[in-house]
Amino acid sequence: MNKLSLFGLLGLVVRRDMVLAMRRRADVLTTLIFFVMVVSLFPLGVGPEPDMLRKMAPGVVWVAALLASMLSLPRMFAADYQDGTLEQMLLVPQSLSMLVLGKILAHWMVSGLPLVLMAPVLGLQFDMSAQSLGVLMLSLLLGSPILSMIGAIGAALTLGLRGGGVLVSLLVLPLCVPVLIFGTGAVEAVNSGLNYASHLQLLAAMLVPALVFTPWVTAHALRISME
Amino acid sequence: MLAINWFKYSAPTTFYGLAGKLVPWFAAAAAILSVVGLYIGFFVAPTDAVQSEAYRIMFIHVPASILSMFLYLVMAGYAALGLVFNTRLSSMMATALAPTGALFTFIALWTGALWGKPMWGAWWVWDARLTSELILLFLYLGFISLHASIDDPRRADRASALLAIVGSVNVPIIYFSVKWWNTLHQGATIKFSGTSMQLAMQHALFTMLLACWCYAVAVTLLRVRSIILERERNTQWVRELPETGGVRS
Numbered sequence: 405m406n407k408l409s410l411f412g413l414l415g416l417v418v419r420r421d422m423v424l425a426m427r428r429r430a431d432v433l434t435t436l437i438f439f440v441m442v443v444s445l446f447p448l449g450v451g452p453e454p455d456m457l458r459k460m461a462p463g464v465v466w467v468a469a470l471l472a473s474m475l476s477l478p479r480m481f482a483a484d485y486q487d488g489t490l491e492q493m494l495l496v497p498q499s500l501s502m503l504v505l506g507k508i509l510a511h512w513m514v515s516g517l518p519l520v521l522m523a524p525v526l527g528l529q530f531d532m533s534a535q536s537l538g539v540l541m542l543s544l545l546l547g548s549p550i551l552s553m554i555g556a557i558g559a560a561l562t563l564g565l566r567g568g569g570v571l572v573s574l575l576v577l578p579l580c581v582p583v584l585i586f587g588t589g590a591v592e593a594v595n596s597g598l599n600y601a602s603h604l605q606l607l608a609a610m611l612v613p614a615l616v617f618t619p620w621v622t623a624h625a626l627r628i629s630m631e
Numbered sequence: 632m633l634a635i636n637w638f639k640y641s642a643p644t645t646f647y648g649l650a651g652k653l654v655p656w657f658a659a660a661a662a663i664l665s666v667v668g669l670y671i672g673f674f675v676a677p678t679d680a681v682q683s684e685a686y687r688i689m690f691i692h693v694p695a696s697i698l699s700m701f702l703y704l705v706m707a708g709y710a711a712l713g714l715v716f717n718t719r720l721s722s723m724m725a726t727a728l729a730p731t732g733a734l735f736t737f738i739a740l741w742t743g744a745l746w747g748k749p750m751w752g753a754w755w756v757w758d759a760r761l762t763s764e765l766i767l768l769f770l771y772l773g774f775i776s777l778h779a780s781i782d783d784p785r786r787a788d789r790a791s792a793l794l795a796i797v798g799s800v801n802v803p804i805i806y807f808s809v810k811w812w813n814t815l816h817q818g819a820t821i822k823f824s825g826t827s828m829q830l831a832m833q834h835a836l837f838t839m840l841l842a843c844w845c846y847a848v849a850v851t852l853l854r855v856r857s858i859i860l861e862r863e864r865n866t867q868w869v870r871e872l873p874e875t876g877g878v879r880s
Contacts, residue, residue: 557797561790565780574776575794578769579801582808589812610804621797628789 413498417506418513424483425514431479435515436522439472443526454531461530462540462591466584469519469544470551474573476515477555478562480507481626485563494630504626505619508549508556516548536594539604546607547587553618554579560625582610643720643859644868650852657852661845668838676831685749688742690835694843696739699767702732702847706774707799710792720855722788723862725795726778727854731847733771740764759810766805770798784862 425432446464447457484490493503523544524537558576562568590603640646672690679686706728713722743761744754755761774791781787863869
């Protein structure tokens with residue numbers, strides 16, 4: 405059998421998970437519909453004054469994105485766990501961390517990226533300006549992969565547990581606070597005419613170590629859960 | 632040279648007895664110190680110039696919040712030891728520490744709210760320290776509930792250990808992000824360069840801190856004894872213990 409390079413493995417896993425996700429499009433759509441619904445419920449709850457909505461918009465969109473990505477987390481490993489594929493994956497001679505990174509990337513492309521693309525449309529409902537829409541998208545683009553990565557640790561730890569869905573939110577949400585703060589901070593900085601670059605830089609600064617460490621931690625968590 | 636067996640008390644069998652001997656001492660110390668500390672705090676320490684009588688809540692609030700943060704680190708440290716060296720007792724200690732840490736976090740939040748009402752005019756404000764303390768409580772609760780929802784004790788120990796370690800890496804990030812976000816809480820009065828605090832207040836504060844320490848140690852040891860009994864219930868030595876109704880054969 406020919407030797408598989410690290411990036412070959414990564415590509416293989418991403419492609420496989422994407423194909424699987426495309427076969428079950430409804431799962432992808434549910435997350436997106438949830439996101440749209442939660443955001444649309446806020447004006448109904450707090451009233452339609454444009455000034456207040458404009459002020460709330462970044463927070464509402466970000467919190468809804470956070471909840472939507474929590475909702476899709478249990479799916480990251482569950483199907484592979486149930487049909488035994490995950491067990492085979494742990495036996496692969498290549499790096500498990502790289503394999504996990506592939507799964508995280510695929511999960512983000514299926515459940516994080518649609519939120520990023522959908523966010524500006526929802527922002528329009530809140531009467532956001534063009535510039536803040538752009539920054540909102542950028543902050544989500546940098547922040548949502550972090551949510552998927554931290555979430556992967558939680559998903560791996562709660563694999564196969566009863567009440568796993570709620571539990572994973574309980575574990576992961578407190579750890580996501582910094583992402584939420586800087587993500588919404590960037591948009592609020594634009595709205596109040598300040599420099600938003602520092603917030604985005606901090607988000608990027610969190611993304612890079614997360615990219616290095618979380619697949620490794622998730623791989624350990626998977627080994628703990630599968631032994 | 633006298634060879635000391637450093638690992639003698641890392642076995643649950645021997646530690647069970649040691650903990651049993653230590654608990655009464657720490658419990659008594661906690662009781663005495665807290666009576667003395669509260670007496671100094673409420674009757675000896677003078678009224679504060681700015682905050683009048685309400686400041687006295689700090690004699691509970693400050694030790695509780697110090698311990699709430701410190702116990703998390705101790706817990707994560709034990710959890711890491713258990714994960715790396717596979718020592719059963721370390722994981723049991725981590726599990727035993729979590730409820731005490733959560734309790735102190737809750738006390739810190741509660742007394743903080745009681746103090747905040749007369750001082751800031753609100754039970755709760757979204758200040759950096761309050762928020763990070765609240766998140767700390769969530770981290771404790773996450774640890775406890777993850778441990779509780781896994782039936783296999785070995786997997787429960789290892790999974791929650793990993794969570795505690797990830798949490799402790801994340802704590803400074805959370806702390807600074809929340810701090811940049813909003814700060815209203817007063818700065819530290821006691822610094823390494825000295826303090827402006829009156830002597831009786833200092834005495835009360837440090838006595839209460841010691842009392843909380845002793846309480847935390849006593850309760851943790853008591854809890855770890857129960858955990859040892861529960862986990863080792865199928866072993867010979869537990870069955871022979873007088874408190875489990877066994878007889879020495």
